């Protein structure tokens with residue numbers, strides 16, 4: 001059993017403790033704006049870990065205020081859905097579980 005979780009928004013993989021203590025290093029501002037905790041926006045079910053050193057081309061960077069996400073391990077696919085509060089502040093959000101929002 002792993003205590004690692006992946007952020008459903010940017011895909012970064014950290015431990016549960018990291019997310020509960022510090023939130024997501026990339027998305028915390030969005031989660032705070034939405035009024036949700038980082039844990040609610042992470043999933044213990046994810047696949048396809050990739051090391052990302054230069055994620056500045058990431059689609060996520062378009063609506064994050066930073067130029068690039070922090071380097072780290074990112075999941076290609078994260079199961080689960082973000083809380084609706086987060087989706088509402090992200091009009092261009094696409095789920096990372098492979099499904100589409102109608």
Ligand SMILES: [Zn+2]
Nearest residue numbers: 007010024027
């Ligand atoms: Zn994130």
